Amino acid sequence: MNIALILAGGTGTRLGSDIPKQYMSVKGKMIITHCLHVFGIHPQIDAVQIVAHEQWHEEICEQMPGDVTNKFRGFSEPGTNRQRSLYHGLQDIMRYAEESDVVIVHDAARPLVSADMLSACVEACKEHDGVVPVLPMKDTVYLGDGRMITSLLERERVYAGQAPEAFLLGKYFEANRCLMPDQLDRINGSTEPAVMAGLDIAMIPGDEGNFKITTQADLERYKQLLETPKLQIE
Secondary structure, X not given: OEEEEEEXXXXXXXXXXXXXXXXXXEOOEEHHHHHHHHHHHOOOOOEEEEEOOXXXXXXXXXXXXXXXXXXXXXXXXXXXXXXXXXXXHHHHHOOOOOOOOEEEEEEOOOOOOOHHHHHXXXXXXXXXXXXXXXXXXXXXXXXXXXXXXXXXXXXXHOEEEOOOEEEEHHHHHHHHHOOOOOHHHHOOOOOHHHHXXXXXXXXXXXXXXXXXXXXXXXXXXXXHHOOOHHHXXX
């Protein structure tokens, strides 16, 4: 079974709104609704678990695309940071899934993930413990102390990670459990616990179009892209 774990517990308001970005309405639908649509129609996604604060449960359910309804397994309580929210979701998933299943971790504020990307993540987990889509760095990359450049990194060996990230459920759950109770607070990305645990994590090509809506410019770009007929949802 392939389970999508959608992270929607963030409260960031860098867009200048009182509403978290994943719940902002675009063309009559919340951003999370657009995101869920992709997982709902994908034939290889069998179940969907959503991390979200209780105040948003009713509205998420009201707008939930029909294709998601039959896959939806429930809500998980957000944690004090992203990785703790993710861990809460894993704990709930472990109650109905097998250790050999695949969990696909994705941010609700990345609504433009493609079906091909989801398929590539699922396929990679047939031969690896996990997978992360990456983008090559286009600019020169430096290390510094905040005031001075201390060294130059090899751009060809530096990558920017994206979501979704997919993992074998049992191994990934254990990698996170071993970091409890305090180390999870220092995790910066979903793949980090897997790497720390020595899991076999593959890289696959990322997608420039699979951007996270963080700034007002991102939101405007997304609104323009939604004018494309293929991105319309019912």
